Amino acid sequence: MTTLHSTRAPARSRTTAVLAEDLVKTYPGKGKAPAVRALDGLGIEVEAGTVFGLLGPNGAGKSTTIKILTTLATADSGRALVAGLDVARDPAAVRRAIGVVAQRSGADPVATGRENLRLQGRLYGLRGRALEGRVDELLRRFDLVGPADRPVRGYSGGMQRRLDVALGLVHRPQVLFLDEPTTGLDPEARTAMWEEIDRLAAGEGLTVLLTTHYLDEADRLAARLAIVDRGRVVAAGTPDELKGQLRGDAVQVELPAAPGADEPLVYAALGQVPGVGEVAVHGRTVIARAADGAAAVPAVLAALDRCGHPAVAVRLARPSLDDVYLRHTGRSFAQADHTAAPEGAVR
Template sequence: MTAPLATGTEQAITAIGLTKSYGDKLVLDGIDLRIPEGTVFALLGPNGAGKTTTVQILSTLVAADSGQAWVAGHDLTRDSDAVRAAIGVTGQFSAVDNLLTAEENLLLMADLHHLPRREGRRRAAGLLRRFDLTEAAAKPAATCSGGMRRKLDLAMTLVGEPRVIFLDEPTTGLDPRSRRTMWEIIRGLVDDEGVTVFLTTQYLEEADRLADRIAVLDRGRLVAEGTADELKRRVPGGHIRLRFADPGGLESAAALFGPVTRQDTEALTLSVPSDGGVTTLRAVLDVLEYASVEAAELTVHTPDLDDVFLTLTERPGHSAQPGHAPGGPKENAR
């Protein structure tokens, strides 16, 4: 079976009906994915959702029980060597060798990719400059900070110049400044070089900042997919907040919109339910203008990804937190 034809943008990853069980535990229950080239795709989900298992299958570390998948145009089952040649994988746990220097780690990866010695040194030097690791080139990796080690870990993944990169919780344990640096590097790979990034993360802000599209995986099933804004509009809680200069304006506006609104008489604000869309905003402004009621300030509030995550994965007696799927060993492949 050949890969499904893409419409418009070529697909970097296509998966149809992937399933996986470990014993009597169903980890993936028939998921479908279509991820365009040159984008960041984020997979979110609570502990046990199946995120890491999905990465392991698509990066050829484990085999699916059923379903088909194509990565970088290659059949995952029939042409796994070509898939491995086209991808890079950076796991949550660093694969950096602490006894080697930063440069030696990169040269080791060049040797594993069977690069000529001169080409390997060229790529290592370029990656050291790109990741601002030149000063650490001759230092043992064990002496590097956590942020530097994560940058080196990602640089090692790039030695083979992969077109598709799987990042399994790449910023776990980093401080906010190091995390933002990693975000800039990841986004640059996509925007400047057209690399496709498949990201799993426990930081919802990370998915919001980086991802072109986000999918929510829960108990082995994809329960939602879309852009961050599209997902935020799916959950309740969005509203337009109007602030007025005097109590009279507040009372007039409250009478226009009826009992669905929420008033704060001290702050002189009125909250009108909204899906965050332009059409709703325009309708609210039209009502105010028609009644000659003027608001001193208007702000649009939409649910964040925390609200989306909790709404889509919440179930009785369970505290949904982002994390790893069980089953199968946690591995870091390149």
């Protein structure tokens, strides 16, 4: 079990590839808007050769963290090391040691895929046969040989995203940062990207730090992850460790309408049901945790009926990362994502 009650990351080990300690970042408000605290003492530690996930809703501070770790932004306070290098003191060396795949493609849409890869290689000092060999290798690896000499603007979303990752790997970095790598991809392209990310860590020993707001993606890919909310790490560990903190089943009940002013009555009614705890109401959905969900369902439904809110649907679910997020923040993940700050306000 690895819940963080402090925002300070653990002491650095010999195998640490990325370390952030107590990162704070505040963006000034625009006009009369107040300043926004994007990071509020965030700390993480990433072991070399693994996939590490930063999981959180939009506006949680994930992209701000990536910007600081990749030298694109500076923290107000705190410390960050990447590949053993201080990002504030030696940013040029950090840039040579990392690859970055941003949310928005950095490829030139007018140039071909091959031309984009050649340009990226030249920026890192590759020339001649070494450059051409690396370009050919990446085109084969990412299944881009066919469209290699076509302008990138004609690529599908999956092809363009594969090219973005190839561009981040041209110079053989030690750490690869993937910021929301599968946003906008169809299910087939998304699955293919997951498989490639697995190969990067397992087959090549590359350290991958990815941000995502997809719960299934973090569960599937990350050897370890940190759940971020409002600029702080609220929980960290392996997906199984985090889900293992939650005992029993989640009983999820849909009501005809949100309880509104009767919400305290719902909490009080379910609080009297033996074996039921951690009750939360989100709109029309009531969620409670029970050691034996199946046995608790009749009593839960009866309690809701007595307080004037009969159920229209009920289901049981084993612990999920959404449940972990709910326990540590008091909100469901979907609710937090829906009420997040506007795009660009807090990243």
